[in-house]
Amino acid sequence: MAVSRHKYHLYRKENIGSERRTYEKKFFQYGNDAFVIIITTKRKNEFNFPLKFDRIPDLFNTYRLAVSYLAEDNYTNSVCVMAHTNATWLDCRQITNWDQRMSTIATWPTVLCLRMPRSLYDLLYGTEIINSVKLKMGNINLFDRKENYTMADWTEAALSKLHNLTIVQNNPSCPIRVARLEFDYELGSENYLAYANLVPVMPLITRSTGFQFFTCYREQFISFKIYVAPFQPNLWVALIISLVVVITSVSVYKFFGGYEKVSFSAWLFILATMFEEPGQMAKKIERATYFRLILGSWCLMSIFLTNCYNGLMISELNAPLPSFEPKTFHELICLKLSLESTERFFRSDLPAIVDSRIAKELRFVGNLTMWYFNAVITSFEFDPRSNPHKRDDCFNLLSIKSKDKGFSPTSCNPELLSYILSRFEDIMYAWRENSFLRNYYNLLLSLSLPIHSHHPKNMTYLKKNTNLTEMQEKIESEIIKCGKSVYIVKSDVIDAEYVFLSKSYPWRKFYKGKQILESSSYGVAFRMTGISKIPVYFKSFVESGVHGRIEQELIARINEGRDPVEDRDLGKPRKFEEVDSLGFEGTFATFFIIWGIAIGLALPVFVFEVRHAIRAEVTQDAQKAKDEATKPGLTHPRCGELLFKSAKNIPRTGVSPLNKDQYKANPDSWTLIAAQFVRILEEFLRKALLHVKQDVDRF
Incomplete structure (x- = not known):
């Protein structure tokens, strides 16, 4: 039994049962200031065997192990305490004053191991920084981009002034019994099968991140909403009611008030005032008091309405056309799978399918996923051009290669695809849990279909030797085309990519998605710190905002020295020219559309x-044509036909075709031929006019 500040630990063996079997029981209380005291009659120099951890509580972050041993005089007892980072009895340190045990232990030297994340692509925490420097607080500007350092370097420099603190950087693991500080710690990600993770953890969450996308794709469409947007619906209803009341009252008074013969249209006058045009009104109407009151009050109200409407609407005429930009991952899906087909995909214990549509969809999804998973998991390389299921009307879901350095077959794929594949095992067990998970896994399966491309084009994807820089450039070259492609990265670094592309391509507008997929909490974690004040000091860095500002600075350095793809290909940067003039690219084109529709509707009304005027004109023209047809002439359509028939008879009269040589030999013969042709023409005209007269009479 050990008592310290009313906390105790008890460890004993009991013989229970008829067979007198031995059972070990452990009772211990959490607390960094608790002590487990082992009382022995041995001397300290006899403690020459390793400390057996299986004989004491494994939660060794929650206690201090003390030993009461026999002193040199073989009469009194001395007490020594084991540092929680030591594993042999020889390291047991004597405490002369038991009342000062806490302050004594606090002065012992502490070793802190900084554990880096296992990552291939993480400039934030230093695995890609080779020439990092050892920082010394006070002689360096942390925001000078010329200085190269990591988060571990800054932490070591910030904690270096603590008394008796030794910091070592060991990536990726630290000794089990050494206090360690883990960066990029994900809350709830511990693998408790590993002995190192059995050590109680003290997490300090600094950020929450997940998958988020951005793109410059947008689909513009014509909308006439700007013409009704200035007023609320209730105001439009009140305005229409007012117009109906004014026009009706004026028309009724005009009819029953003795003004029915006066030329005046109430609705045309109201319409003119709405368009800020003067309306025409007869003198007799102007002198009527009723018309003055009704129409005068309306004119006063129309001034306020038209000016308010114009002021709110006119600024929108030069605005860009409304467009669709994807905001959520559901809007990226090209084929929305039903919940039933998704459930049957993950479960095989369901009854037979009755709906043929579900059966067809399930068969389609099964064939696609089987081919795709075999291609991206089992193949040594994957070429996106060999994907026969890729559809051009679907979004390309592009992401950088997974950061995981493990040997999982899904770890070497693009980050989003790797995450989806890793979750499929969880899906098998968690599908029945609740409706949220059912919809969530349905989304993941829809995003994993090969109708979406998860790899950049024109790049053979090697499992082991994929060039991350080349992959990033390929993704950038596809994103800046503003096609149906999105760049999916973690939400904590998306601002760095967004700012870089926005500055590099100012003539393009990029949009960030509003949804964060699979949001997780990240931060730092302390293990084996015991009663050390290091977690308290580091917590002050986080709460004061110093840690967050350094983290933000390191994220901003991710794209330091990176050149835009388009500028490098063109050889010179493209200048951005702002256009303030009015054009048809914006909503101003809708004004001409409305005008064209009005003209199109006005023509049939006209x-x-x-x-009646058109009918009279047509009748008059027909009569004139009839009169002209009775006169001599070749106005009838059949005249040409008769002329052709008569001309065919010319060779039968003995007239041969004209010949230049015959004319030179006998000029007089041509005179006879001409005379004969005139006689034939006269006969032709006479017969033609006769036929015309007969046709007109029949008409």
Whole structure:
């Protein structure tokens, strides 16, 4: 039994049962200031065997192990305490004053191991920084981009002034019994099968991050909403009711008030005032008091309404056309799978399918996923051009290669695809849990279909030797085309990519998604710190904002020295020219569309209103044509036909075709031929006019 500040630990063996079997029981209380005291009659120099951890509580972050041993005089007892980072009895340190045990232990030297994340692509925490420097607080500007350092370097420099603190950087693991500080710690990600993770953890969450996308793709469409947007619906209803009341009251008074013969249209006058045009009104109407009151009050109200409407609407005429930009991952899906087909994909214990549509969809999804998973997991290389299921009308879901350095078959794929594949095992067990997970896994399966491309184009994807820089450039070259491609990165570094592309391509507008997929909490974690004040000091860095500002600075350095792909290909940067002039690219084009529709509707109305005049004109023209047809001439259509028939008879009269040589030999013969042709032409005209007269009479 050990008592310290009313906390105790008890470890004993009991013989229980008829067979007198031995059972070990452990009772211990959490607390960094608790002590487990082992009382022995041995001397300290006899402690020459290793400390057996299986004989004491494994939660060795929660206690201090003390030993009461026999002193040199073989009469009194001395007490020594084991540092929690030591594993042999020879390291047991004597405490002369038991009342000062806490302050004594606090002065012992502490070794802190900084554990880096296992990552291939993480400039934030230093695995890609080779020439990092050892910082010395006070002689360096942390925001000078010429200085190269990591988060571990800054932490070591910030904690270096602590008394008796030794910091070592060991990547990726630290000794089990050494206090360690883990960066990029994900809350809830511990593998408790590993002995190192059995050590109680003290997490300090600094950020929450997940998958987020951005793109410059947008789909513009024409909308006439700007013409009704200035007023709320209730105001439009009140305005329409007012117009109906004014026009009706004026028309009724005009009819029953003795003004029915006066030329005046109430609705045309109201319409003119709405468009800020003067309306025409007869003198007799102007002198009527009723018309003055009704129409005068309306004119006063129309001034306020038209000016308010113009002021709110006119600024929108030069605005860009409304467009669709994807905001959530659901809007990126090209084929929305039903929940039933997704459930049957993950479960095989369901009854037979009755709906043929579900069966067809399930068969389609099964064939696609089987081919795709075999291609990206088992193949040594993957070429996106060999994907026969890729559809051009679907979004390309591009992401950088997974950061995981493990040997999992899914770890070497793009980050989003690797995450989806790793979750499929969880899906098998968690599908029935709740409706949220059902919809979430349905989304993941829809995003994993090969109709979406997860790899950049024109790049053979090697499992082991994929060039991350080349992959990033390929993704950038596809994103800046503003096609149906999105760049999916973690939300804590998306701002760095977004700022870089926005500055490099100012003539393009990039949009960030509003949804964060698989949000997780990240930060730092302390293990084996015991009663050390290091977690308290580091917590003050976080709460004061110093840690967050350094983290933000390191994220901003991710793209330091990176050149835009388009500028490098063109050889010179493209200048951005702002256009302030009015054009048809914006909503101003809708004004001409409305004008064209109005003209198109006015034309048939015009034809209907002048239908009597058109009929009279057509009748008059027909009569004139009939009169002209009775006169001599070749106005009838059959004249040409008769002329052709008569001309065919010319060779039968003995007239041969004209010949230049015959004319030179006998000029007089040509005179006879001409005379004969004139006689034939006269006969032709006479017969033609006769036929015309007969046709006109029949008409």
